[in-house]
Amino acid sequence: MNLRRETKHRDGLSGTTRRRPGMAIAAGLALTMVAGGLAQMGIGLAASNNSAAAGAGRGERRVDLARPKFSDPTSITNPLFPISELEQVIQLGQEGGDPLRIEVTLLPRTKTIKWNGQRVETLVSQFIAYLDGRVLETAVDYFAQADDGSVWYFGEKVNNYENGVIANHEGTWLAGKDGPPGMIMPADPKVGDIYRPENIPGFVFEEVTVKAVDQTVDGPRGPVEGAIRVEELLMDGTTEDKIFAPGYGEFLARAEDELVTVALAVPIDALSGPLSAELGALWKGAVEIFDATPARDWDAISGTLDSMIAAWDAYQVGDYTPELLDEQMTSALDELTSAVEMQRPVRARYAAVEVGIASADFQLRYRAFHKVDFDRIELYSRRLLVDNAGNRMGDVAGDVAVIETIWDRIARTVGGKA
Structure with a gap:
C-alpha cells in the first residue's frame, strides 16, 4: 500500500x-x-x-x-x-x-x-x-x-x-x-x-x-x-x-x-477481546474536558485529567503498546496537562481533541475501523466548533475536508455502527 x-x-x-x-x-x-x-x-x-x-x-x-x-x-x-x-x-x-x-x-x-x-x-x-x-x-x-x-x-x-x-x-x-x-x-x-x-x-x-x-x-x-x-x-x-x-x-x-x-x-495488528476500560476512560475524559472547558471549572477538569493519566499508566503496564502510538498519546497528554495547568480553555480543547485522536488509534486494535472512523468524525466536528469560534476560516474549511474524506470511506457502512 x-x-x-x-x-x-x-x-x-x-x-x-x-x-x-x-x-x-x-x-x-x-x-x-x-x-x-x-x-x-x-x-x-x-x-x-x-x-x-x-x-x-x-x-x-x-x-x-x-x-x-x-x-x-x-x-x-x-x-x-x-x-x-x-x-x-x-x-x-x-x-x-x-x-x-x-x-x-x-x-x-x-x-x-x-x-x-x-x-x-x-x-x-x-x-x-x-x-x-x-x-x-x-x-x-x-x-x-x-x-x-x-x-x-x-x-x-x-x-x-x-x-x-x-x-x-x-x-x-x-x-x-x-x-x-x-x-x-x-x-x-x-x-x-x-x-x-x-x-x-x-x-x-x-x-x-x-x-x-x-x-x-x-x-x-x-x-x-x-x-x-x-x-x-x-x-x-x-x-x-x-x-x-x-x-x-x-x-x-x-x-x-x-x-x-x-x-x-x-487487521494485522488487531487484538482479540473487548476494548480495555483504560482506553475507554481516555476517550471519555477527552470528551468531558472538551465539553467542560467553557465553564472554566478547572478543579473538576484537573480531576478528570488525573483520572486519564492514571488510566494511561495502567494501560501501559497491562498491555503491549506500539511505540509510535505510545509516543503520540504521551505527547498529547503532556500538551493537555500544560493547557489545564495554565487554565487555557481554547488550547485545552484542541489538546483534548488530540488525546481523542490518539485514543482512537489505539481503539483501532480492538474495533472495526469504520466504527473508529465515526468517532474521528465526532472529534473533527468538535474541533470545527473551536476553529469557527476563533474565526479560523481556513482551518474550518480544512476540518470540513477531513470530515468529508473520512465519511467517503465509511458511508456505505451507515447503519452498522455499534
Missing part, C-alpha cells in the same frame, strides 16, 4: 517550492526517462527490450519492461504490497520538524481503467496526510496485480491543500489517459531490480532501485522479517529511502527533512 506521497516534486505543499536538479542530473534523468518511455512502448534506445535501462549500474536491471497481463487484478496477494488484506494503516512521523500523520484506507469499491486494449479492474485506496494536525493532501490511488504476482500502479486523483482549501491537483494521473501504469512492487524483488511506479516523462516520474532484501524491521507488534530496502529517485532529482515489509507494504519513508513510519495496521 502506497503510504507515502511523493510530494517533493509538487508545488504548493507545506509552503515549499519545486526543487530543481542541477543541469547534469537533469540531463541524465531526462535521458533515463525518455529511454523508459520508449521501452514501455516496446522501442529500445540502442538496446533490446530486455536490456538494462539507461543509467542502470552494474548488477542493476529494469524488471518492469514486459507488458503485464491482468486476469484477476483485484486479488493482490503480493506480501510486500498486500493492499487487499489491509483495511486501514496509520503512519506517524515528522516533516520539517512538524508532526506528520498519514491514514490509508482500502475503499469498498473498485475502478475499471482502460489501458492497452484491456479493461483492468483496480482496487481503490484512500490517502490523507495531515501536517501539524491540519490536512495537507488527500488522494485516491488505483492498484492491480498482474498474473506474475507484480503489483501495478494505475494512477491517482490528488487534492493538495493550502490553508484548508484545495490549492491544486498536481500529481494527478490516470493510466490509459495520461500514459502507462507503473510497477510498484515486483513479484520477487532482488537486489539491483529497477522499476518505475510512475513513468510518464515530464509529467510524473519515480524510479525505484532495490538496495537490500531479507531485512528485519521493528513492527508495531515486534520484529518483522523479510523486508526490503529501496531507493526512490523522484522527478526533481532528489531521492528517498523506503522500506517495504511483509504484511504492511510501504513501512517507512525517509528523506532529508522527513521520516514517517507505520504505527499500526489492521
Whole structure:
C-alpha cells in the first residue's frame, strides 16, 4: 500500500517550492526517462527490450519492461504490497520538524481503467496526510496485480491543500489517459531490480532501485522479517529511502527533512477481546474536558485529567503498546496537562481533541475501523466548533475536508455502527 506521497516534486505543499536538479542530473534523468518511455512502448534506445535501462549500474536491471497481463487484478496477494488484506494503516512521523500523520484506507469499491486494449479492474485506496494536525493532501490511488504476482500502479486523483482549501491537483494521473501504469512492487524483488511506479516523462516520474532484501524491521507488534530496502529517485532529482515489509507494504519513508513510519495496521495488528476500560476512560475524559472547558471549572477538569493519566499508566503496564502510538498519546497528554495547568480553555480543547485522536488509534486494535472512523468524525466536528469560534476560516474549511474524506470511506457502512 502506497503510504507515502511523493510530494517533493509538487508545488504548493507545506509552503515549499519545486526543487530543481542541477543541469547534469537533469540531463541524465531526462535521458533515463525518455529511454523508459520508449521501452514501455516496446522501442529500445540502442538496446533490446530486455536490456538494462539507461543509467542502470552494474548488477542493476529494469524488471518492469514486459507488458503485464491482468486476469484477476483485484486479488493482490503480493506480501510486500498486500493492499487487499489491509483495511486501514496509520503512519506517524515528522516533516520539517512538524508532526506528520498519514491514514490509508482500502475503499469498498473498485475502478475499471482502460489501458492497452484491456479493461483492468483496480482496487481503490484512500490517502490523507495531515501536517501539524491540519490536512495537507488527500488522494485516491488505483492498484492491480498482474498474473506474475507484480503489483501495478494505475494512477491517482490528488487534492493538495493550502490553508484548508484545495490549492491544486498536481500529481494527478490516470493510466490509459495520461500514459502507462507503473510497477510498484515486483513479484520477487532482488537486489539491483529497477522499476518505475510512475513513468510518464515530464509529467510524473519515480524510479525505484532495490538496495537490500531479507531485512528485519521493528513492527508495531515486534520484529518483522523479510523486508526490503529501496531507493526512490523522484522527478526533481532528489531521492528517498523506503522500506517495504511483509504484511504492511510501504513501512517507512525517509528523506532529508522527513521520516514517517507505520504505527499500526489492521487487521494485522488487531487484538482479540473487548476494548480495555483504560482506553475507554481516555476517550471519555477527552470528551468531558472538551465539553467542560467553557465553564472554566478547572478543579473538576484537573480531576478528570488525573483520572486519564492514571488510566494511561495502567494501560501501559497491562498491555503491549506500539511505540509510535505510545509516543503520540504521551505527547498529547503532556500538551493537555500544560493547557489545564495554565487554565487555557481554547488550547485545552484542541489538546483534548488530540488525546481523542490518539485514543482512537489505539481503539483501532480492538474495533472495526469504520466504527473508529465515526468517532474521528465526532472529534473533527468538535474541533470545527473551536476553529469557527476563533474565526479560523481556513482551518474550518480544512476540518470540513477531513470530515468529508473520512465519511467517503465509511458511508456505505451507515447503519452498522455499534
